Amino acid sequence: MEVSLNDTVNQSRRTEYQCRSRGLLQERVDMEKVKAVLSTSENGHFSVIKNEAYNGFYACISALRHAFRWGTVPVVKVAQRDKIIQFPPELDLPWGFIRRRYGITSQGGNVMSNLQCNIDNATRRVAYAINGSMPEPIPSAEYYLIYSFTEPERKALPVYYHLVQSIRCYEKGQRQACLAHLQGISIHLKSVFRIYYENVVESKIPRHVFTAYIQGFHGWAAGEFIEDEYVEYDGTSGAHLVLFNVLDYFLGLEPFFDEQDFMRYFSHSQRRFMASVKAHAFRTAAEQANNFGLTEQFEKIAKQLRSWNYALNTVILNPPANGT
Incomplete structure (x- = not known):
């Protein structure tokens, strides 16, 4: 059109x-x-x-x-x-x-x-495409975006496993086992971040396609009156990804959303999981106990997260004009 x-x-x-x-x-x-x-x-x-x-x-x-x-x-x-x-x-x-x-x-x-429930188990087919009848590269860009928000959660299952096990081991006083699980988090995060590095790129999701034909549809910018007060909703955001909110809580960082926004966009089971991680996070306790082995691993995880945030905001979503 x-x-x-x-x-x-x-x-x-x-x-x-x-x-x-x-x-x-x-x-x-x-x-x-x-x-x-x-x-x-x-x-x-x-x-x-x-x-x-x-x-x-x-x-x-x-x-x-x-x-x-x-x-x-x-x-x-x-x-x-x-x-x-x-x-x-x-x-x-x-x-x-x-x-x-x-x-x-x-x-x-x-x-x-909009994304994670909208792709089949083989991550090959989008059930409800926005741009199915449009010429390339629009449909492909839509697929790569959905894939890039779905596949990381699949890849994150070992991250969640090691994260929960690290908490269990720390609370049981099993420091070496806890250290091994923290190392496991770092190892498996690499495969999660690789999904973004390889797919959320200009060659697969051109900026002009993303902005015009994909991003806008997933927005909302409308609302309703609740007890005579207007409440507006933002729509879909990359900040809705469970993994990165879990990592923030695990590292003792402030979440991007406030409690009201978590209620708006995250299911109750997702919120329970994040709340449990927050309640049992032990980075501060490890630092206060001068457990340098554990604190060093926490810093490595935090560094991976900072590097990914930098790449996402400066290189992946906003690549240089010459494409290099």
């Missing part, structure tokens, strides 16, 4: 899309059946909708809500002026169940819904 800078044309395109969306949803969705199934699942009959299926449903409804919220890709200025979105009931009713199921409060999606 040709990009327009005319507000009247853009609003007309948005209205046309939203009208077609309302019509198709009303025609194809049996609201009574949807409500009955979701209510049965919510009331304790979890076998009605398996976890994997609910994750896919989460991704589907989130993608449809983002599409309805913006109405066009690329996102246009006139859409950003809309701060209260009147969703069709077919997208509103399920979202209430989703909010309660996952323990999130945002009206829009997050990294879990």
